[in-house]
Amino acid sequence: MLRISKMTDYAIMVMVELHGLRGEVLSAHALAERSHLELPTVSKVLKLLVKTDLVASYRGPSGGYSLERDAEEISVAEIIAAIEGPIAMTECSVEEGLCAQEAVCGLRGNWQRISLAIAKAMEAVSLAEMAQPVKTPAAPLHITTFNA
Amino acid sequence: MLRISKMTDYAIMVMVELHGLRGEVLSAHALAERSHLELPTVSKVLKLLVKTDLVASYRGPSGGYSLERDAEEISVAEIIAAIEGPIAMTECSVEEGLCAQEAVCGLRGNWQRISLAIAKAMEAVSLAEMAQPVKTPAAPLHITTFNA
DNA sequence: ACTATATAGTACCATATTAGTACCATTTAA
């Protein structure tokens, strides 16, 4: 089904929540409430987002989290990568030598191209755009493939 | 990491193998050998591909499998969908009512747009193109997003 | 300084999904 993980989904929900209060610091507790998610889950996700420099954290009372950058400067691709690592459709599209079949399977190049294309598409979508609700069915996105 | 499942990966390997001998019927056993995969796995994948009308099957001795259509007319998207269902990044992008958060989360429309974009990109890649080996790093694909 | 509040890090468990296997029924060419 080519899904993002639930954790990634949650991460984007939390990021969207952090957007809209630019600069304002919100505790994990407050973010959990606002996003209708469980506190431990939100905490876990936030820690990953801090590690990858998407979110700034402040300790102590009245501490919490805020976006490290403007929502326009943060891409969906970055959030996905923060939670689940590099955007790649197959093992072999991450780097050479990860797949045992590599010697006998000629698909690596094509998987890399496809993975790269998808990664670029997600890079082009900013958190700010993501936060903008869209009625469904929305105007479809246009994607061109295999035109080098 | 946004991966396709291994089964899907195998499915494409098998389909690529079936291509190159247009029309020729190959047994699951022969396909397993050629693709360097285990017979039970290949059988399982082939059954799914038959069910979704991508592959034709013939019973009895000298039976086996062949492509149902020309490789140019089969898209990678179809193969993915055959093994793992509709191409969708989140539950909510498949159809309404699958995600409990739907009422409080405004991301559905955007996820649908992104999923659709990726699906279209994969539709544009044919099995024939996939079978054509590409040296890495290949020329990157160009994808445009959020330009309705 | 002390205390309460909040994040940081690590480690853990339970569950769900996926991969892989086995078995028996059915079809069909020789």
Added chain:
DNA sequence: TTAAATGGTACTAATATGGTACTATATAGT
């Protein structure tokens, strides 16, 4: 009639994921 092949179902094992708990550390306020 027989043997070779697919069709279908059900099962097992491994892995990944989601979710939780606990301890350490930092800090604002009194």
